[in-house]
Amino acid sequence: MINIIPMSEENYTQAAAIEAECFNDRPWTAKQFYEELSLDFSRTFIAYYGNQPAGFVNIWLTPPAAIINNIAVCEKYRRKGIASELIKKAVGECKQCSSLSLEVRVSNLPAITLYEKYGFSKVGERKNFYENPVENAYIMTKFMKKECAE
């Protein structure tokens, strides 16, 4: 039922539509998603629920650290395990990295609960990191055992 595929020139506008639905604070535009396609350290995956675009995750792999820039699921597809599958996909991409980090609004309990479920913990806080509304961010990190390259 949940199918996850890499973002491409065919479907990047679907990621932008999900982003626009889910975020008020400087959402990435379709042009920004398109530009991600040409960055060799960037990976974006789109999750389909049946054949409907339902969520996405964008990560940057910059060993030894990796970051999740964004993850979102359309409201009508939430609590079906879609973000969980996207997180697992993101973690699977981080084999050469020893940490995966992200920022999250301190009031965003659904996301904080999700991240804690998958092994992220709060490691710091950024003052007034977000706009619309202004709010602090927690920095959350999942520490991973780096796989040996040989």
Ligand SMILES: CC(C)(COP(=O)(O)OP(=O)(O)OC[C@H]1O[C@@H](n2cnc3c(N)ncnc32)[C@H](O)[C@@H]1OP(=O)(O)O)[C@@H](O)C(=O)NCCC(=O)NCCS
């Ligand atoms: C946070 C978000 C991505 C979760 O997506 P989702 O597909 O609904 O998450 P899942 O169904 O995989 O949930 C996995 C776990 O996360 C936690 N969780 C998810 N939504 C939750 C909620 N509303 N309240 C409490 N815990 C929640 C639970 O532990 C859940 O496990 P469970 O269903 O077994 O209880 C989604 O709510 C969303 O897109 N929110 C708006 C965008 C956003 O805030 N993105 C994060 C930016 S940092």
